[in-house]
Amino acid sequence: MTQTISIGGIHEEERASWIPMIAIALGQMIMSFNVASLPVAMGGMVKSFGVPPTTVATGIVAYSMLVAGFVMLGAKLAQRYGALQVFRAAVGLFFISQVMMTFSPTAVVMITAQALCGAAGAVIVPSLVALIAENYTGRQQATAVGALGSARAAAGVLAFIIGGVLGTYIGWRPVFGILIAVSAIVFFLSFRLRRDHGRPDVEIDLVGVILAAAAIILISFGFNNLNRWGLALASPNAPFSFLGLSPAPILIVVGIVLGQAFLMWTHRRQEAGKTPLLALQVIDSPEERAAVYAMFAVVALEAALNFSVPLYIQIVQGRSPIATAVAMMPFNLTVFFAAMLIVHIYDRLTPRQIGRAGFILCTVALLWLAFVVRNDWSEVPVLLGLVVFGIGQGALVTLLFNVLVTASPKELAGDVGSLRGTTNNLAAAVGTAVAGALLVGLLSSIALTGIAASPKLTPELQAQVDLDNINFVSNDRLQTVLADTSASPAEVAEAVRVNTEARLRALKIGLLIMAALALVSIIPAGRLPNYRPGEIPSDETASESGRTA
Known part of the structure; x- marks a missing residue:
């Protein structure tokens, strides 16, 4: 059995300095900033490398795939050699990857750089949780865990602001150049962290x-x-x-x-x-497994939305990275504040109540977006939908992480960190990949149907266009392609109309599918702990969880 404590139900300890937490939070932020900057830089990379937007998505998947695949190994390395030592080594590898990213001449080098980022992240992710457990206890530890979730959200906000401004007026490369400097700062700040010596007896x-x-x-x-x-x-x-x-x-x-x-x-x-490789005690109860399932769902939804919105703004509408930043800012700010403030209602609502409410908000928001979205993401109804989704998403990510952390003893902190890293990054990879495949697949199907139904688009014209590889392009790009064919002005106008309608319908159907996933995710949320901090769980709850409070 795993001895557990409820969220917030922790006695007060002697307060430690928050300076070490700066290094820990920045360690989280450099990883989150890197992967959040990729969608913002999508338009610039497409032009620089001459590749479709799905190739940029491959960079995101490469990062998330490497983190998810090797984060459990990273946790064991941290336990054997000491979290602080492997953290510093991983930050050094991250530094090298950002140099490659900043000066990458081709898409292949870019994807390779993201894979190296993922390898570094596989060690950093579990180290962060272990470093919190080593440097903080009691209520401060719960606050530090919440701050880690807020740091992730804050990095997303900064990535969209900085990436939008620099991407519009200078280029996408300086965005990643900033991470070269910040990773160096993290390395030097790590000397303020409490040193742990590791356990040589830990087997890999x-x-x-x-x-x-x-x-x-x-x-x-x-x-x-x-x-x-x-x-x-x-x-x-x-x-x-x-x-x-x-x-x-x-x-x-x-x-x-x-x-x-x-x-x-x-x-x-x-x-x-x-x-x-993974201590099964961290997922030995229905509540812990439910938290993992729910975390996978909410992170996959976030990844899908974070890919879909920049895709439409930059590739479909042909707008600048700063327009992407403006459109996504309400969502990212809401996620940040929701992740930071949700800890203040742990004393009033149970994790089960918060979890269900969070997924209900995500479902309502995605349904709302599916019905109100047009070709202008700055419309107030669209921004309202993004804000509502951000509230649900930010609250859920912090809540679910806290459920896992407080359900396990300190010596399993690295395993909790690796489980969180595996879940988050596999979900991000799958969410991004599915969003890309789903939207492109829907676009292709809808576009081919529209082309076949249009009497203005003759078979002769269709034979001159590659209809087997339909992807997201702006109307200007489509007109440029059609200029090399025998298309008349009327046929070009009709092709633009079909393309515009197909893109919008693909987005709407994609949002409806995301809403369905959010709705289904209420089921695992209903298996989260159903008692507030300080309460003794009922016999029924205890028998369900198989744990002692």
Whole structure:
């Protein structure tokens, strides 16, 4: 059994200095700033590298995939060699990756740089939680955990502001150049953190590392290529096929099977008295598993929305990065304040009540956006929808993390951090990949239907355009492409009309699908702890959770 404490139900301890928390928070912020800057820089990268926007999404997926795949290994490295030592080494690797990112000449180098960022993040993520547990206790520890969630949200806000301004007036590269300097600052500030010496007796389960990494990479890679290789049947772009089937869903299924194999192996290793890659005590109750499922859902929704909005603003509407920043600012500010302030209502509402309310807000917001969105993201009804979604998302991320942290003893802080990192980054990779595949797939289907139904777009014109690789393009780009064909002015106008309508319908349907996911996520939220801090859980609750308070 895992001894637990309820959120906020912690006795007062001697207060420690908050200066070490600056280094911890900045460690979180450099990672979050990096990945949040990619959607803002989408338009600039598309022009610089001459690639479609889905390639930029591959950079996001590469980062999240590496973090999710190796964060459990990072946690064990932190436990064996000391969280502070591996934290410093990872910040150094992050520094190198940002140098590559800033001066990347091609999209391949950009994606490689993001993969290195992910490798660094795989160590930084669990180290942050372990460093909080080492430097803070009691109420300060709960506050520090909330501050970590707020730092993530604050980095998102800054990424959109700084990325928008610099991307519009200078270029996208200086945005990542800033991280070179900040990562150096984090390294020097780390000397204010309390040193831990690690535990040389901690074993590293290499079989578990291989199973977990292979499972997560295959799942992420499969989702990322659903549109390119085919949802079911293999497309001409697929590297291979199995009896005519696309390799993308096959990779996903194999990844899920390997994930189950990892859990079986971990159980077997733990029963044998050996150190597992992930201590299963951190997910040994229904409430903890429900928190993981709910966290995956809300982060995937956030990633999908963070990809969809810049896609439409910069690629579809052809507007500047600063326009993206302005459009997303209400959402990011709301996430920041919701993540920071939600801790103040822990004494009034149970985690189950907050969780259900959060997903209800996300569902309502996405439904609202699906019905009110037009081709102008600055409209007040759209901004209202983003604010409501931000309230639900910000509250949920901090709440669910707190549920996991307070449910486990201090010595398992690294395992909680690795579980959080795996869940968050796998969800971000899947959410981004699915959003890209879903929207492009919807666009292609709707556009082909519109083209076939239009009497103005003749078969002769259609034969001159590559309809097998329909992707998101602005109307100006479409007109440039059609200028090289025999299209008449009337045919160009009709093609622009079909493109505009198809893009908007694809976005609306995509938002409705996201709303359905948010609605279904109320189910795991209903399994969160149902008692307030300081309350003794009822016998029924205790029997459900299998834990003692």
